[in-house]
Amino acid sequence: MLVQPPNAVAVRATAAGKEPLFSFGVIADVQYADIPDGRSFLGVPRYYRHSLTILQRAVRSWNAHNHKHPVAGGGVRFCVNFGDIVDGFCPKDRSLAAVQAVVAEFDRFHGPAYHMLGNHCLYNLPRSKLVSLLRMPSGRAYYDFSPFPGYRFVVLDAYDFSAVGWPRGHPVAAAARRFLDERNPNADKNSPSGLAGVDRRFVMFNGAVGEAQLRWLDGVLRGAARRREAAVVCSHLPLHPGAASPSGLMWNYEEVMRVVHRHGCVAACLAGHDHRGGYGVDARGVHHRTLEAALECPPGTDAFGRVDVYPDGLTLVGAGRMGSTDMRLQLHSPVTELS
Numbered sequence: 001m002l003v004q005p006p007n008a009v010a011v012r013a014t015a016a017g018k019e020p021l022f023s024f025g026v027i028a029d030v031q032y033a034d035i036p037d038g039r040s041f042l043g044v045p046r047y048y049r050h051s052l053t054i055l056q057r058a059v060r061s062w063n064a065h066n067h068k069h070p071v072a073g074g075g076v077r078f079c080v081n082f083g084d085i086v087d088g089f090c091p092k093d094r095s096l097a098a099v100q101a102v103v104a105e106f107d108r109f110h111g112p113a114y115h116m117l118g119n120h121c122l123y124n125l126p127r128s129k130l131v132s133l134l135r136m137p138s139g140r141a142y143y144d145f146s147p148f149p150g151y152r153f154v155v156l157d158a159y160d161f162s163a164v165g166w167p168r169g170h171p172v173a174a175a176a177r178r179f180l181d182e183r184n185p186n187a188d189k190n191s192p193s194g195l196a197g198v199d200r201r202f203v204m205f206n207g208a209v210g211e212a213q214l215r216w217l218d219g220v221l222r223g224a225a226r227r228r229e230a231a232v233v234c235s236h237l238p239l240h241p242g243a244a245s246p247s248g249l250m251w252n253y254e255e256v257m258r259v260v261h262r263h264g265c266v267a268a269c270l271a272g273h274d275h276r277g278g279y280g281v282d283a284r285g286v287h288h289r290t291l292e293a294a295l296e297c298p299p300g301t302d303a304f305g306r307v308d309v310y311p312d313g314l315t316l317v318g319a320g321r322m323g324s325t326d327m328r329l330q331l332h333s334p335v336t337e338l339s
């Protein structure tokens, strides 16, 4: 059975020729640092300064769209930054200034910016400091908000259970380290060498949603389903093997997706982290879009986007290296049994 949110009633038109209900801006993996260009561990060029220019162009584009389309209730109402605001190579005495420089660019956007934590954020600054600098509305790194009647956005903390971002000796860091030791035999736990298929996700630069956050997610989605809201889940780490390389996935993506599928109200899961980007639809009809990184765009190129939300789906309008993706609503009846 197809379940639709209240404002989907009787509207089955495609995006063409229709005004969106509202739009939001997206950008991922800015990884800004005021340092010369470099390369990833695997040799992919990274443009640490140019990524800030891309963010500036993104903000100008979102603001200009609102100027051109001053639709009542519509327009680019907010933007979402999918994490890794600063790069791990940023000299640590300049981490704070780098994050502040990026936040200052988001402040030029004429609406709220919603952030999430990535591994590179946590290489630079303590999570409590980041939660405050990034003005996370709940005072913690996971939260939800409703930007438009009938819609709910959920932001996950993908490093809630992780070996990064917790002080040495912290019980979470110690437990996450034991978790990795049991699954990754390499001395360097950032290396997926020898791991096969989705087991390649068991590396230190990934993490998981912890038990308390899973219970919170269950409650938020239960409430959304009861109110017949359509939900969008935002996470630094991708949640579907069809939309990312195995080494980029969240450790417990299956557990998170069981909660997501249980309520039948999630239209799409959006993510960053896997810089090449990806897209797939899972067996329950949930769209998974991993966004291309700003960091790996050579000067003169871009990677950011705008998502137009229609009663029957979401359309990502990508700029530059961020491809456009049409995601029609396929919400299903809730799954009552865990599979």
Ligand SMILES: Nc1ccn([C@@H]2O[C@H](COP(=O)(O)OP(=O)(O)OC[C@H](O)CO)[C@@H](O)[C@H]2O)c(=O)n1
Pocket (backbone or CB within 6 Å): 040, 041, 042, 084, 088, 119, 120, 188, 190, 191, 192, 205, 245, 247, 248, 273, 274, 275
């Ligand atoms: N095989 C590897 C890969 C990486 N590392 C080290 O791990 C740290 C994080 O890697 P990095 O590529 O910078 O992580 P990102 O979050 O930018 O990107 C994630 C991937 O794209 C997911 O698909 C860094 O210190 C690397 O040197 C490693 O040791 N061995």
